[in-house]
Amino acid sequence: MAQFTRRSTNVPKRSSSSDFLVIENLSKSYPAADGSEFVVLKDINLAIAADEYISVIGHSGCGKSTLLKIVAGLEPATSGSVQLEGRKIRKPGAERMVVFQHYSLLPWLTVRENVRLAVDEVLIHASASDRKRIVNEHLAMVNLTEAANKYPDELSGGMKQRVGIARALAVRPKMLLMDEPFGALDALTRGRLQQQVLDIWEHHRHAVMMITHDVDEALYMSDRIVMMTNGPNATIGEILEVPFPHPDRASLRELPEYQELRNQSMNFLDHYFD
């Protein structure tokens, strides 16, 4: 139980660009059956820049999905605060779009209608023809123009998640929250979709917070990796800077630094393996 002491204080120094999303002293607890408090997250402090790709990594049950839900506004924090551009987050909002682990497509709508629903709800000031164009653009972006009139049941997992990504991006969010977006996909599909998401991100450059338990995925995609200690009382154990420049990450795995960073994060996770 000595593991709960934080090994380093890695709250980055405040620059104006990293004040986009600020998580301060965030804790989350549930009342347990015996009346005591069950603390899931404790003292989380993190600042994310407006164009930064952040991965949150940790063992299952460490509360990383809870952290994402709190940032999304889907769950309230017990104490502490999350601020987006200086405004406190109290409820869900389309400027922080979520890509769900299990896609969460509405099965009674076609691919196009799923994206269309989001666009219609959020971009209320756009004209009908603009909305239509935005929907088509985003379907094309994830190569789903052909499948636009299919229902989710007719799609593979990778295609479903591409719809989820198109839906999230189509409403022009300031930040993308992804909850193990590739977790339910097979290895081949996962690799291709990771690359696709990275390509899209390089053109948009909004903030991303991605939950994952895959070290390679985190290293391949993100600027910084937030490593969580085990729950209960989970907190940020270490933050790893990934110093590789952002387009052109395909040949990353051959670099010696890559192996070094990989070992470092694997050691961290091994340390917390029970």
Add this chain to the structure above:
Amino acid sequence: MAYRSSLNIIAVAGQATWKRARPILIRDTVLLPALGFIGVVLLWWIVATFFTELMPTPMQALGENLDYILHPFYRRGPGDLGIGWLLLSSIRRVLIGFLLGALVAIPVGFLIGMSRKALMILNPLVQIFKPVSPLAWLPVALAIFNLADPSAIFVIFITSLWPTIINTALGVSSVSQDYLDVARVLEMPRWRQITKVIWPASLPYIFTGLRISLGIAWLVIVAVEMLTGGVGIGFFVWDEWSRLNLSSVFLAIFVIGLTGLVLDYAVGKVQEWVTHRPARSIKV
């Protein structure tokens, strides 16, 4: 050349699959179901041969029913109508009562599913009335309407309420949290959450309720018509029995069963069309 040979391969492969698939298809869709019917008819035949007083043999029944089967829509004076007309008037009663019931039950079920207060208020009522045989409402209906036809429709209306209310409430209260999270992230107002997410998400449950309701309504109409009389397949059964004409009763039983099957199939088709998803089969 290569093109042609690949075509040949496809053709041969296609034939092979067809050869393998067709006998199984015919066995499963025609032969085995037919075996069940043949078995029942045989049993009937044996019983009817040894106990001639008890019932007609299948051949006798067929002969006596030939007029009904060949001319389902005859009109030979008041009260002497073909079995097709009787069936249609029963279906009419069931559909009117069922649709009125759905009109009330779906909103009520929605309310129960959405609000805990509504659940506390309405659930005890539903639980008390649900186990009551709908026929018990017939005297009440007769007292109100004084007429057979509206009373029968009223009983069907009551019959249709409970399964639809219960299943609608279940569907609304078990809408996946994932879908609701999508609605919340998109900042949908409550009313649009209901129309755009909760309503379509609970439609499969609502249809399950409707199918159970219609099935029970079709069971109940026969009994109701036996009691109220008038034009209808239920009264036909009772009337033929009092004339000791068991052959026609057998015909009516078969026709009632077939109609029930068709009604359920029709609602299933409507469900597929509305929800864009295959309808699950229901076991009552």
